[in-house]
Amino acid sequence: MIKTIIFDFGNIFINLNIEAAHKHALETFEIERLSEEMLAFNSFYEQGLISTDEFLQFYIENFPKLSREDLIDIWNYMLKHFPKKRLEFLKKLKSSSKYELILLSNTNELHINYIKDNVSFYEDFKNCFDAFYLSHEINLVKPNQDIFEFVLNENKLKAEECLFIDDNTDNIETAKRLNINTWHINPENEDVVNLFETKKHLF
CATH class of the missing domain: 3.40.50.1000 (HAD superfamily/HAD-like)
Structure with missing residues (x-):
């Protein structure tokens, strides 16, 4: 029982649209795939092992053309x-x-x-x-x-x-x-x- x-x-x-969010991220970052380092940081963040500021700073350093707000929008794109x-x-x-x-x-x-x-x-x-x-x-x-x-x-x-x-x-x-x-x-x-x-x- x-x-x-x-x-x-x-x-x-x-509802989520993970596939669309992944495609949107790759297009905005102008890359073909997420690097192992990016996947690792995403995982650390999901586990709360790094702070939001640390997580966003990693992406700002790797994609300096994008603002903090741009990165937050990319990250939340999957949420419907x-x-x-x-x-x-x-x-x-x-x-x-x-x-x-x-x-x-x-x-x-x-x-x-x-x-x-x-x-x-x-x-x-x-x-x-x-x-x-x-x-x-x-x-x-x-x-x-x-x-x-x-x-x-x-x-x-x-x-x-x-x-x-x-x-x-x-x-x-x-x-x-x-x-x-x-x-x-x-x-x-x-x-x-x-x-x-x-x-x-x-x-």
């Missing part, structure tokens, strides 16, 4: 619409008191600040969760196993009583290895609001 539902954030609640129906679904789920609700997201400071500024109901959304974990705040990232173990231990959960919802294959595979039930959601044709129809066998 499922007692706890663990949700990813991007492409579960807020947050359909209100998903908040309503979550609020209804919260009010039922049937499940413990947890958010577990690879999210950095610039992204969450953008969401706070542009999603008018962000606080309502956050308040629906019993625990709210962002990678840069806990210094852990998916798909590493330790972030899942952290959530299980911190909340005294049994893996087999949890359902984890994410759009990323690697994240789903790690959760499965720990005996967590999963829904590998396809944002192209699936929506979290249909959880109980799509995964009715678990409930």
Whole structure:
């Protein structure tokens, strides 16, 4: 029986366009691919191992033609619409008191600040969760196993009583290895609001 539902954030609640954002970054930087150093800095930032100022300074030094504001815009380009129906679904789920609700997201400071500024109901959304974990705040990232173990231990959960919802294959595979039930959601044709129809066998 499922007692706890663990949700990813991007492409579960807020829509992302990662492919378009990557293309936009390459075109603006006038490069063919992100360097290993850039990928490393992006990862450090997602884990909260470097500050926003350190992260932006790295890019300013590498792309001096671009302003700090330009770089922030490039970084946040992937963040799209947050359909209100998903908040309503979550609020209804919260009010039922049937499940413990947890958010577990690879999210950095610039992204969450953008969401706070542009999603008018962000606080309502956050308040629906019993625990709210962002990678840069806990210094852990998916798909590493330790972030899942952290959530299980911190909340005294049994893996087999949890359902984890994410759009990323690697994240789903790690959760499965720990005996967590999963829904590998396809944002192209699936929506979290249909959880109980799509995964009715678990409930």
